[in-house]
Amino acid sequence: MRKRRIHQFSKTRHSFLRKVRMREIEITLTDSEIKPKEIRIHANEPVRLLVINFGSVEHQFAVEGGSCGIEIDCLKPGQTRSLEHVFDEPGYFKTACADGQDNGHDLCGRLVVES
Ligand SMILES: [Cu+2]
Numbered sequence: 001m002r003k004r005r006i007h008q009f010s011k012t013r014h015s016f017l018r019k020v021r022m023r024e025i026e027i028t029l030t031d032s033e034i035k036p037k038e039i040r041i042h043a044n045e046p047v048r049l050l051v052i053n054f055g056s057v058e059h060q061f062a063v064e065g066g067s068c069g070i071e072i073d074c075l076k077p078g079q080t081r082s083l084e085h086v087f088d089e090p091g092y093f094k095t096a097c098a099d100g101q102d103n104g105h106d107l108c109g110r111l112v113v114e115s
Pocket residue numbers: 058059060097098099102107
């Protein structure tokens with residue numbers, strides 16, 4: 001019974017992704033880096049950013065620059081969260097853990113939105 005429910009869920013999810021042509025991008029955080037370091041997407045392409053914290057402390061994930069204002073706060077070790085967004089203009093954004101408690105480590109990368 002349990003197996004069946006999981007199957008149904010993933011089937012629904014996949015047909016949803018297909019319908020909106022959403023691209024899923026997995027981003028992993030450790031205590032020293034964000035992977036991938038560079039993400040390239042196209043303007044007006046719906047994306048789901050799936051952020052996983054593989055670090056040993058709480059992290060945060062933000063896309064900075066322009067007016068996009070994307071942020072996932074308080075991601076505990078082992079936790080995964082996702083958010084969906086459409087970047088409608090080409091440009092360069094910084095990806096970072098901008099948590100004030102993150103003294104000393106440098107979690108950053110970049111997101112390039114191509115036309
Ligand atoms: Cu952090």
